[in-house]
Amino acid sequence: MGLRSRPESLAVASLLAATGGFVDAHTFLARGGVLAGAQTGNIILLAAAAGGGDVAKALSHVPSIFAFMVGVLLTEVMAGDRVRRLLRRPVRVVLLLQVVVLVAVGFIPRAPDISVTNSLTGAAVAFAAAMQFSVFRSVRGLSYTSTFASGNLRSFIEATYRWVRGRGGPTGGRQAGDLGAVLLSFVAGAVIGGFATDAWGVRAIWVAPVVLLAVLALLVVETRRLERA
Numbered sequence: 001m002g003l004r005s006r007p008e009s010l011a012v013a014s015l016l017a018a019t020g021g022f023v024d025a026h027t028f029l030a031r032g033g034v035l036a037g038a039q040t041g042n043i044i045l046l047a048a049a050a051g052g053g054d055v056a057k058a059l060s061h062v063p064s065i066f067a068f069m070v071g072v073l074l075t076e077v078m079a080g081d082r083v084r085r086l087l088r089r090p091v092r093v094v095l096l097l098q099v100v101v102l103v104a105v106g107f108i109p110r111a112p113d114i115s116v117t118n119s120l121t122g123a124a125v126a127f128a129a130a131m132q133f134s135v136f137r138s139v140r141g142l143s144y145t146s147t148f149a150s151g152n153l154r155s156f157i158e159a160t161y162r163w164v165r166g167r168g169g170p171t172g173g174r175q176a177g178d179l180g181a182v183l184l185s186f187v188a189g190a191v192i193g194g195f196a197t198d199a200w201g202v203r204a205i206w207v208a209p210v211v212l213l214a215v216l217a218l219l220v221v222e223t224r225r226l227e228r229a
Contacts, residue, residue, distance in 0.1 A: 003079035005091045005136055005219075010178055012218050013139035014185040016132060016146035019211050021189030022196070023102070024147070026205055027125050029197045032113035034064050034122035037129035037147025056114050060122075067123035071130025094135050095216045098128040099209040106205045125205075139178055149186050155179050 008016070020037050027036045035041045042061045049057035078090050087093050101124050111117035133147040142159075145151050156179035163172035196204035 003075045003090055003094070003135055004138070007138040007141055008136055009218070009222060010139060010181060012215055012222075013136070013144060013146065013178075013182050015211055015215050015218070016136050017144075017152075017182045017185040018189030018192075019208050019215075020129065020132065020145075020147040021149075021186040021191075022193035022211075023125060023129060023205070023208050025190040025193030026197045026208075027122050029194060030110060030202050030204070031122045031125070032060060032111075032115065032118035034061055034118065034126075036064070036122065036125040037068075037133060039065055039068050039126070040148070040150070060114050060119050063119045063123035064126040067127040068130040071127040072134050075131050075134040091135055092216060092219065094131045095212055095219075098132060099212050099216075101125070101128040102205055102209045102212070106203050108202065110202050139182060140174075142175055142178060144179065144182050146182075146186075149183060152179055152183050152186070156183055 023036045024038055027034055033045065035045075042065050046058045046061040046065070049055075049061075075094065078087065078094070105121055105124055108117060108121050111121075129147045133145060136146050137143055142155070143151075144155065156176065159168065159172065159176040159179055162168040163176045166172075168175060192207070193204070196207055
């Protein structure tokens, strides 16, 4: 099953989705057209560049794809009994690790689009995105993704259709609303990421750790409330 958080509140899921959209927009604009969380996009861009004979451009996407795989693998390792005995709150550790990675990336100067610097920077951000993708998967009982939008868009359309047709049950409207909120948060994060990158360059990435720290604070508050209940 891997390392997963308990079902997130809508506030936590929306903030995570906004972070996912923000980071992807930022890395695409500031780090040579490499995507952080949407690895489908990286694979397509790699294949298109390779098909067009641009080997250097194709290879620039490889580190991000590989780092994403490593991030997913690490969350699986952290789900093991030995690690969980050492880490009382592994989900919080994942968030703090993301914060450290994203803060560090903001200190790396902007480089030419096709460069070792951009490839490694994109890989670091993809690693952080992979951990977020692997750990946070459920909002109030609904499956969702916080680092890309395709699955959420499909789920939103399905939930809305069931609700309109009267097949969603008593929570049908809420489910459609939750998925719609997550989708809008992702889009809003991407838009803000574009504006922030244009204004602040590579340092715009520091917006994401601030949001993740807010997520961490919300998780701490929600956990304490549940433990007292």
